Amino acid sequence: MSPRPTDTVTDAHTGTHAGTDTGAVTAPVSALSHLDVLESESVHIFREVAGEFERPVILFSGGKDSIVMLHLAMKAFAPAAVPFALLHVDTGHNFPEVIEFRDRAVAEGGLRLHIASVQDYIDDGRLRERPDGTRNPLQTVPLTDAIRELRFDAVFGGGRRDEEKARAKERVFSLRDEFSQWDPRRQRPELWQLYNGRHAPGEHVRVFPLSNWTELDVWQYIAREKIELPGIYYAHERPVFRRAGMWLTAGDWGGPGGDETVEVRMIRYRTVGDMSCTGAVDSDATTIEMVIAEIAASRLTERGATRADDKLSEAAMEDRKREGYF
Secondary structure, three states: OOOOOOOEEEOOOOOOEEEOOOOOEOOOOOOOOHHHHHHHHHHHHHHHHHHHOOOEEEEOOOOHHHHHHHHHHHHHHOOOOOOOEEEEEEOOOOOHHHHHHHHHHHHHHOOOEEEEEHHHHHHOOOOOOOOOOOOHHHHHHHHHHHHHHOOOOEEEOOOOOOOOHHHHOOOOEEEEOOOOOOOHHHOOOOHHHOOOOOOOOOOEEEEOOOOOOOHHHHHHHHHHHOOOOOHHHOOEEEEEEEEOOEEEOOEOOEOOOOOOOEEEEEEEOOOOOOOOOEOEEEOOOOOHHHHHHHHHHOOOOHHHHHEHHHHOOOOHHHHHHHHOOO
């Protein structure tokens, strides 16, 4: 990405800019699009973290938000390599298409990936399988252990304010205590894009570069930047069964029971996570243009419509965030 000129000032009335040392007026400047503004803010956040912290890490699952986040990090430091490692908390019940994409992206980018495995914790007794088979709530302990053991002091997450009401409460820089717990009352003001990364030994900061993006912004940016995604995000035929108002895919975590029956439907996933709690939506959106049109017309958030783990209670996400989840 070519750097923008830094030695010009813009005339707010005429839309022209003049060289600061000559005063010469040049051709009109096109206004920045909203995607340009969002991209610039996110790139600024990545660079701020690189300057303030010693051991940042990017959470990367192979999902669309983490893919966009990695793309922005690459832009922030190009032509140099991304100066951060990646971390994935693997539930063991992830969609195979997404894991394949994750590994390919890491290999092609020459990136370092740390994996915290929920299955390892279950195997050695540190965690116990839940009766409902979902492992998303089990991610917190492996995540917080990895942060502590690998001494990460800043952790990038792909959370957005429009996803869920608890995430709407959180600032771009979100302090976590020595137990990785979140106290909303300790959040700091962030006026004029000034971010306070001060933290005590043992504490760390969660950082959300996509905080001001919406799901529609993410997809429009993917289209503009021609970013590749796992095919699971586009409409395809898949054997699924209905549970709790969602279309689920059978897998190692389990499958249909009782009177639940498998049928092949044309579906796509708006968000991806543990297969046991991530539902698909009926869709014929096989292209990115069709996906954008579908999202623009939707009145349901992606998590509200397709994530069973957020429906466990009214405050399910906030409770998990307080304990150390994203």
